[in-house]
Amino acid sequence: MELKPTESELEILQVIWKLGRCTVRDVHEELIKNKEAGYTTTLKLMQIMADKGLVARDTNAKTHLYTAVISREQAQNSALDKIRDTVFKGSTADLVIQALGQHRASSDEIDAIKKYLQQFESKN
Template sequence: MARTPSTQPTDAELEVLRVLWGSGPAGLGQVHASIQQTRPVALTTIATTLKTMLEKGLVGREDGPKGYLWKAVATRESTATGLVGKIVQHVFDGSARRLVAHLIEEGALDDRDRDEIRALLEGHAGTPAPRARKGRGK
């Protein structure tokens, strides 16, 4: 049985999304130039990536003065929710607590991060946590 194509963005697609989230609608050349500042990449590679992203529903396009203008359809928030959810399910067995513990133990959180997390937790005190969804076969 064929695997269902993923709707989650790849690393290259995330790179394009970050450009579009930052700039708003942009032409192929602008997206390419932005990514070219951090790493060498062919214009045709960006064009192919955008076409794949269009098929996945991550971006949209409209006619512009010099070709298509590309815009992000996937929001930063929905993308983060999907990617973090996938990590929590597949790496931390559905446990957000284990994800946070991992970040603390690895030293990934600085004092400011910990203070912000405490404030978020205190702001949600008394709010029931959503029940964790169990994966198949558990």
């Protein structure tokens, strides 16, 4: 089963990736720095995420601790696959061209892209 986090779940995962093991309160305090969010909503989302297998919940202590099960790379791949398939009709080239056309890449980013393409070409 492929794990596909929603946008709200991704926001929570970003916090957990940043903090490591954390409580619902830890996550909630990070989330409210950037947007309005209710504590009970954060709690419910994290419980759903545990049920879906996106996070693991340690219930040994009075305060439950959560850790991410899905890696940042897995979440990025899932999101990119969804965007590529739904918005760009499966075309990786169209996705990359659109991304580069909408964002002014730094010279470091362009160098990294060139290096990746060279590695990709040498494998094929």
